Amino acid sequence: MAGPNLFQNGESVSLQATHTRLMEELCNYFLFTQTALTSPRIIDLANEEEVVYMCNAARPATHATPLGQVVGDMIRIMSHRILMDHPKFFRFIPSPVDENSCLGNMITAMYNVRSWILGSGACTVQDTLIQWFAEQAGLPSSAGGIFVSGGSIANLTAILTARDAKLHFEQRHKAVIYVSEQTHSSIAKALIKPTSLLQEIEKDKKSGLVPFMVVATCGITNTGGIGELKALADISQSENL
Known part of the structure; x- marks a missing residue:
């Protein structure tokens, strides 16, 4: 059984429509997990059938797969996780998901800034924030660094x-x-x-x-x-x- 196809009947859609539909799906999912007290389950581990499905989905296909199907597969696969943004989730080390941080990650990925020559604006903000953190920690003005993923x-x-x-x-x-x-x-x-x-x-x-x-x-x-x-x-x- 495949995941849900966001675009039914083989409809052809633009890139903008694809992104809009995906964002709507993700926003609806996020709002649901923030308000649902009984479902979905906080811990959703994949059973044997789902593991087989995910292994098959991960293998490159011999033909082009509709984008809607790919996104649907992604949603199904990602549903098997610990729901850290659930209202009843109170433990484990990673922090709950914040909708603003999700937007920040999306913006970072879309602009793909990696160095001063590729994005002097973002690098200026990074350097300024690092200097501020250094000041708060009582470090000298010569202190520096970079932000990393974790x-x-x-x-x-x-x-x-x-x-x-x-x-x-x-x-x-x-x-x-x-x-x-x-x-x-x-x-x-x-x-x-x-x-x-x-x-x-x-x-x-x-x-x-x-x-x-x-x-x-x-x-x-x-x-x-x-x-x-x-x-x-x-x-x-x-x-x-």
Whole structure:
């Protein structure tokens, strides 16, 4: 059984009409999930039949598929999820969906701005906001950065930045990062977790390793706890990390 076809009887429609119909469908769905207290289900896991259907739908077809059918398949496939924007949804880490953020994502995708030369306007706004965040955190005017898609990519960016700033290429195989038990999993995987930072740094140096980075946590994923940021910053500065 295929998903619903938004355009019946093989009707030919313009790109604008396609977008309008899709936006209406998405808006209706969003409004329904915001007001429905009993349905749809908060957790909708695909059964075996649906998994088979989705696998078949994901394989490239040997012929052109009507756009309405493609959109209908997408709606059916996306219905199997945890409904984080449901009024009765109160747990799990990701935040509920906000209609304004959905519009923001759509605008970002449509304009496809990726660098200053491709979109100086958006980059100016990004730089201004980053400067504002730096001011709120008490960082110097020289502080900078970029917005990324989420915490995992942000952590990876920070690690690469610290690596390139503190390590020579031939030192990388001996590099050490210090994390806590509550550090985000994107960093904590395969990394040591010391109980006493200074002792661990000294021990690692004696072993011929090269400490280069300390990961301080400001807002633990599960509890919101904040580490001893100033003390960790002082140690990092004194040890040139």
